[in-house]
Amino acid sequence: MKKSTELWYDKWAEDWNEALPVGSGRIGGMIYGNPYYDRISLNEDSIWSGGYRKRNNKSALENLQKVRELLFEEKISEAEDIVRDAFCGTPVNQRHYMPLGEFVIDQRGLGDIQNLRRSLDLETAVATVAFTTNGINYTREIIASYPDNVLAINIKADKKGSINVRLHIDGRDDYFDNNSPVSDDEIFYNGGMGGEDGINFASYIKVIADSGKVKRWGSFIKAEGCDEVTVLISCQTNYRFTDYKKEAERDIKKALRFTFNELKERHINDYKKYYDRVKIELYDNSEGKSDLPTNERLANIQNGGKDNKLIELYYNFARYLMIAGSREGTLPLNLQGIWNNEMWPAWGCKFTININTEMNYWPAESSGLSELTFPLFDLIEKMRPNGRVTAKEMYDCKGFVCHHNTDIWGDTAPQDLWMPGTQWPMGAAWLCLHIWEHYMFTKDKDFLKEKYGTIKEASEFFVDFLIENKNGQLVTCPSVSPENTYLTESGAKGSLCIGPSMDSQIIYELFTSVINASEVLGIDSDYADKLRTMRDKLPKPEIGKYGQIKEWAIDYDEVEPGHRHISQLFALYPADMISVRKTPELANAARATIERRLSHGGGHTGWSRAWIINLWARLNDGEKVYENIAALLAYSTNKNMLDNHPPFQIDGNFGGAAGISEALLQSINQELILLPALPKEWENGSFENLKARGGFTVSCKWENSKFSEALIVSNSGEVCRLIVNTPVKVLCNGEEIFCEEKDGAIVFNTISGKSYNIKTV
Numbered sequence: 001m002k003k004s005t006e007l008w009y010d011k012w013a014e015d016w017n018e019a020l021p022v023g024s025g026r027i028g029g030m031i032y033g034n035p036y037y038d039r040i041s042l043n044e045d046s047i048w049s050g051g052y053r054k055r056n057n058k059s060a061l062e063n064l065q066k067v068r069e070l071l072f073e074e075k076i077s078e079a080e081d082i083v084r085d086a087f088c089g090t091p092v093n094q095r096h097y098m099p100l101g102e103f104v105i106d107q108r109g110l111g112d113i114q115n116l117r118r119s120l121d122l123e124t125a126v127a128t129v130a131f132t133t134n135g136i137n138y139t140r141e142i143i144a145s146y147p148d149n150v151l152a153i154n155i156k157a158d159k160k161g162s163i164n165v166r167l168h169i170d171g172r173d174d175y176f177d178n179n180s181p182v183s184d185d186e187i188f189y190n191g192g193m194g195g196e197d198g199i200n201f202a203s204y205i206k207v208i209a210d211s212g213k214v215k216r217w218g219s220f221i222k223a224e225g226c227d228e229v230t231v232l233i234s235c236q237t238n239y240r241f242t243d244y245k246k247e248a249e250r251d252i253k254k255a256l257r258f259t260f261n262e263l264k265e266r267h268i269n270d271y272k273k274y275y276d277r278v279k280i281e282l283y284d285n286s287e288g289k290s291d292l293p294t295n296e297r298l299a300n301i302q303n304g305g306k307d308n309k310l311i312e313l314y315y316n317f318a319r320y321l322m323i324a325g326s327r328e329g330t331l332p333l334n335l336q337g338i339w340n341n342e343m344w345p346a347w348g349c350k351f352t353i354n355i356n357t358e359m360n361y362w363p364a365e366s367s368g369l370s371e372l373t374f375p376l377f378d379l380i381e382k383m384r385p386n387g388r389v390t391a392k393e394m395y396d397c398k399g400f401v402c403h404h405n406t407d408i409w410g411d412t413a414p415q416d417l418w419m420p421g422t423q424w425p426m427g428a429a430w431l432c433l434h435i436w437e438h439y440m441f442t443k444d445k446d447f448l449k450e451k452y453g454t455i456k457e458a459s460e461f462f463v464d465f466l467i468e469n470k471n472g473q474l475v476t477c478p479s480v481s482p483e484n485t486y487l488t489e490s491g492a493k494g495s496l497c498i499g500p501s502m503d504s505q506i507i508y509e510l511f512t513s514v515i516n517a518s519e520v521l522g523i524d525s526d527y528a529d530k531l532r533t534m535r536d537k538l539p540k541p542e543i544g545k546y547g548q549i550k551e552w553a554i555d556y557d558e559v560e561p562g563h564r565h566i567s568q569l570f571a572l573y574p575a576d577m578i579s580v581r582k583t584p585e586l587a588n589a590a591r592a593t594i595e596r597r598l599s600h601g602g603g604h605t606g607w608s609r610a611w612i613i614n615l616w617a618r619l620n621d622g623e624k625v626y627e628n629i630a631a632l633l634a635y636s637t638n639k640n641m642l643d644n645h646p647p648f649q650i651d652g653n654f655g656g657a658a659g660i661s662e663a664l665l666q667s668i669n670q671e672l673i674l675l676p677a678l679p680k681e682w683e684n685g686s687f688e689n690l691k692a693r694g695g696f697t698v699s700c701k702w703e704n705s706k707f708s709e710a711l712i713v714s715n716s717g718e719v720c721r722l723i724v725n726t727p728v729k730v731l732c733n734g735e736e737i738f739c740e741e742k743d744g745a746i747v748f749n750t751i752s753g754k755s756y757n758i759k760t761v
């Protein structure tokens with residue numbers, strides 16, 4: 001039984017939140033697995049409403065000074081009134097994501113069903129629906145292939161001539177869609193949003209049958225008396241190709257060179273290149289529960305049960321989702337990855353960049369899926385020219401800026417008309433930190449050189465935008481602390497403010513990245529000096545009246561103390577400005593901050609809970625890590641293991657996975673920490689090939705909750721500063737090497753390409 005590498009069920013999915021996702025990075029499908037009437041909800045990552053729009057509000061600049069003055073005078077509602085009209089986007093909303101359609105496999109003539117098994121194998125990325133009826137065993141296998149650009153469905157039976165199936169595509173309401181027959185075995189399906197610059201798509205559906213008869217009836221294809229039936233589905237849009245119809249047709253033609261088994265093999269080989277890179281193994285404490293179907297395993301956790309293998313499965317599923325939803329050349333993972341069946345999905349299923357998109361990529365580097373972050377970097381490049389115009393038109397600043405959302409055209413103007421979220425000029429800055437992260441993990445100087453201009457340009461915006469507050473510190477204004485609202489002493493409520501803590505922290509990290517990059521590349525030292533001077537004048541994390549890290553420059557109370565965003569702890573995770581070893585007082589204040597949020601009902605959305613896991617991991621608290629992973633599984637995970645905000649939102653899957661590995665390995669403040677937050681329940685286990693900043697690949701084993709051994713591969717010859725809570729020696733090529741003990745760390749030089757064994761003494 002594959003306890004940690006398979007999702008499986010003995011029932012078909014009744015709704016979306018039970019269906020299983022497959023993805024080629026670009027084409028996605030959600031499989032319900034009903035033998036009689038199966039549905040596969042289809043997506044293609046570039047099917048969005050409309051096209052690019054210039055939405056910068058031309059009234060912003062003329063009101064900027066006034067808004068700043070009002071905020072300095074603490075006339076908050078007056079400032080907010082102006083911002084609401086003069087800063088919001090025109091129109092207020094960006095474009096949104098939409099489905100491709102719903103493919104139907106109709107076998108309503110089947111008899112009673114026995115032995116239904118619906119599964120998703122994470123080791124092969126193959127979804128299977130298997131069942132028996134009238135003594136015949138049927139199998140449907142579904143793959144979404146990156147190398148061959150199609151979603152492929154294969155229907156088999158173990159008795160010749162017993163497949164009778166009606167195939168059809170439907171499901172986009174009346175959005176200008178055409179469903180036209182090409183031939184007896186092929187359907188051409190196309191549509192879109194119309195308009196000059198709208199997205200249009202083309203999809204071909206080809207049916208290949210062994211023996212039997214294939215015939216078209218209107219827009220349905222019927223295959224009767226067949227031994228085996230394969231369906232290939234392609235899709236392309238004018239987002240990528242002018243002649244997208246031809247491309248979609250070509251995808252089918254190319255895929256037709258292979259049998260289903262060949263397509264499957266090519267798909268598995270491609271997938272395994274990524275999936276097989278890392279492994280986390282925790283011992284099975286489930287007392288037999290890990291053998292149950294996935295939905296029952298989740299129910300077991302809800303009932304207070306244990307199942308470490310389900311935690312492993314959660315980690316593996318996140319890696320699966322990243323490989324299925326973010327590949328070179330695709331768009332980045334949106335709020336639902338690539339899987340959405342609503343014409344008007346929640347929050348437009350866009351890229352919300354005040355945490356959600358960033359969280360999607362939190363586990364990418366540490367789990368060895370580094371190159372799967374490229375779609376994110378491509379999107380940043382799309383945002384750059386737009387963000388340059390937004391910076392100029394709204395604020396008369398250099399550089400490029402983006403607010404708290406973007407779309408596939410890299411729209412940078414504010415989104416929504418919602419004071420706690422809309423006016424936040426930090427989106428591009430936060431995204432750019434992923435560029436630096438990529439460098440820190442890979443130490444790829446060519447990449448850094450190529451992207452230096454991007455992070456520099458993000459920083460240039462703040463060189464112009466920051467203003468001095470009354471204490472002479474440099475702060476953002478106007479901005480918000482995402483997406484919280486404060487109470488002033490007089491009882492007024494406000495969101496707009498001067499210098500929220502998170503902004504200063506993101507800018508600190510951004511400036512530091514540019515400074516470090518300029519040092520690594522040996523360029524631009526004058527600019528780096530300028531940033532150093534400015535960085536000194538940024539407000540640093542401060543402790544407030546509840547012993548917490550202050551969220552705003554003024555120590556306001558929150559209207560909602562259990563708010564889902566814990567923005568002021570950006571400094572603890574993902575950044576490392578606060579840490580147990582380097583800033584213990586601030587670390588205690590961070591603890592108080594989380595406790596305060598949680599005691600007021602915090603952590604109630606999936607992504608918020610996932611963030612909390614990472615925060616506890618950074619505070620080295622294994623028990624809290626465990627407690628919050630259990631809460632994530634129990635209350636914020638749908639039956640199909642996808643994160644439940646609610647509704648389904650994929651960030652929690654990735655944030656949760658990041659938290660699981662963060663408990664086992666951290667690389668912060670130039671130190672590599674083994675087993676920093678090991679929960680008691682993870683008594684025995686191991687991990688293989690997790691990546692660490694500094695260009696290290698790390699494997700480690702522990703027994704009875706104690707470190708037993710590790711292997712560190714140095715990929716770029718950096719000095720290793722190792723923290724492990726037991727005395728160890730370091731060996732290279734079987735020989736003990738010289739180590740220095742410094743400030744609680746074991747420090748040793750490494751040579752690129754060499755492996756270092758860490759053994760207890």
Ligand code: FUC
Pocket residue numbers: 335347352356421483564565605607645649
């Ligand atoms: C932010 C969050 C919400 C949700 C939305 C997509 O606005 O505060 O909880 O995740 O993004």
